[in-house]
Amino acid sequence: MDKVYDHKKYEADIYKAWETSGAFTPKVDKKQKPFCLIMSPPNANDPLHIGYAREMSTQDILVRYHRMRGEPTLWLPGADHAGIETQYVFEKRLKEKGKSRFDYDRETLYQMIWDYVAQNKHIMENQLRQLGASCDWTRNKFTLDPDIVKVVYQTFKKLYDEGFVYRGERIVNYCPRCGTSFSELEVDHVEREDEIYYLDYGVVTIATTRPETIFADVAVAVNPKDSKNKRLIGKKAIIPLINREIEIIGDSLVDPKFGTGALKITPGHDPVDFEIGQKHKLPIISVVDENGKLTNTPQQYTGLSTAVAREKVVNDIEDTGKLVKVEKIKHVVGVCYRDKGLIEPIVSKQWFIKVEALAKKALTAIKNKNVRFEAIKFEKIATHWLKNLKDWNISRQIVWGIRIPAWRCDKCLEWTVSGGAPPAECPMCGNKKLTQDADTFDTWFSSGQWPFATLKTNKPGDFDYFYPTAIINPAYDILPFWVIRMIMLGLFATNKVPFETVLLHGLVRDKHGVKISKSKGNVINPIEVAKKYGADALRVALIWGSLVENDSSLSEENIKGQRNFANKIWNISRFVLMNKSETLSTKPKILKRPRAKTEEDKKILEGLKKATTKITNALEKYRLNEAAEKLYDFIWNDFANKYLESTKTRRNEAQPILEYVLATSLKLAHPFMPFVTEVIWSTSFARDTKDLLITSNWPEKH
């Protein structure tokens, strides 16, 4: 054995040995309760970032522990096509080449993105291997696999047939640059300063930040409890420039204290106005199109961007003397979470899911602890979300994704939803010409079905055996996007919760606790770190010091410290094994607990028992930091510094105990530092090449 552990010499070979041994693939045993964890599928197109490395470390530790406990353990890997994210990145590449998505037809564009993603998918997968992920690659899935798509289609059809899907003319958050609408969750809000214009509407003055939308006004609303303005209800207001008369109505959503207390109702371009408009059965006028340009207005404004139009409209209103005043206002506007540009609320026809009943079921499941949140704070957040969800817009106007299986009859314009294949003819009128909806599903609609979709499309019997899965472990920032959707859709499609425990994990921050971002220049590349200090060191550093659910800080000093720990284990082994006992060199089978001869012997065996108990209990409670710290303390202080030193004068007598404690320590350390422990095991305790630590048995607590 070398003086210092050199991870570069071993890691790749060890991983290969695990993978080819079949250790990652569980042996289904109906008598035993399995442990199943579905990986949060990383973006197929992106190299792993440090946060995902943390997630991987957490999951691999849990998976290796349960596997060693003898439970049939499945960690199911996968990759996400990441709809808008990927198309956005791809379009940026097109732009660099002076092209845009509009230069290609749908099929060509889809194929181009497909090829691009296919080229990159293996990068992320190999990185998972480098970090030691013991997932079952024979069950690897991709969100665009045809069989997955089929499951998604079936769920959509079931939702449609049972009345949970409707095609509605609704106000949506539209990003003119991305060319697609978004759900409310994908809109960020930023505060900024704008002008607010007070316009003369005849009997009433209106304050608005969006004067360019006055052509779409259909009413003015005041609060019926507003003593100053309620007398206006029933009267007529007059829109400047076009002098169209609109009615003044009463609605409690209007804040009497804001502006003049009178709100112009523009259902076509404002969510609140839309709601008020629906309530009062007002018409919808659209004057901003999907490119963010004015349309359906007096000719001089048509085709102008909203910003330019605003200036012109204000000038023209001023010319007619109807501009009362202009003030500055700080307010919150919606921006696209992708490109941070303004979101344009527009009305369009899209597919929606009625979430109320689905959410209610999810809430019941949470309340009854059919789904258990490991951290109460996240249960509160999930509950809060589920109680406040609005109907879910699942249409996206992009090509990279699963195309919505809905066809419209060219003749009678009725929609037909199919489980996949195009309908031969329109069921309403028998017409044979139908056109498929151009939109694709929101990525979260399909990934919300991931637990059952992956198990139903894998090996026969997987779904029955492994579902509901034991645990799901994503970052807490996708709780509303992913976790609550999985609960809702899982319950809907399978009548069962998709997982029993939700263990959310925190974000990785830099050593000062600052959020990691490209603009701050504090990005940590997990693969570079793993190459430099070893995957084992990185893994432990990532779970060291803070609870799974909390944000953690990662420093190079910490990683170095764990590299030292790996080396410490290596050198303990070197010391113990340079003087192998007769038993170990001739019959290296499972070592029995030897008898203590001295106080030190007694103490170390006692300490090992306590450490085993503590580590096991901590792992059962997902307290990985506690388990790792106990492991570190026991191996370094109790075993190496105290006991091992004490044996130097009585090596031969102590040798069986040294070997026993080492072997047991290797097992306890294996989930955390799988590579170095496996290397040592294979060169010492292993009976043959098939005897691997990964499939050895976890030490008993006693």
Next chain:
RNA sequence: GAACGCGUAGCUCAGUUGGUUAGAGCAUUCGGUUUACAUCCGAAGGGUCGGGGGUUCGAGUCCCUCCGCGUUCACCA
């Protein structure tokens, strides 16, 4: 405006149902050329647990209040 957190050693964080002298890693100081490891060993210093009040035999832990910080949500036109 609301929800959810956080405030413990110089730094980053643990502290599970309230129970001895409040812990870890890193950093600091001092001392070690011990043939397993200098990616090491031994020792030391360092905290009025954000402030105040309360419950209790007993509070870092429970309650109230104030201060400071963070994250997320939200229809202020």
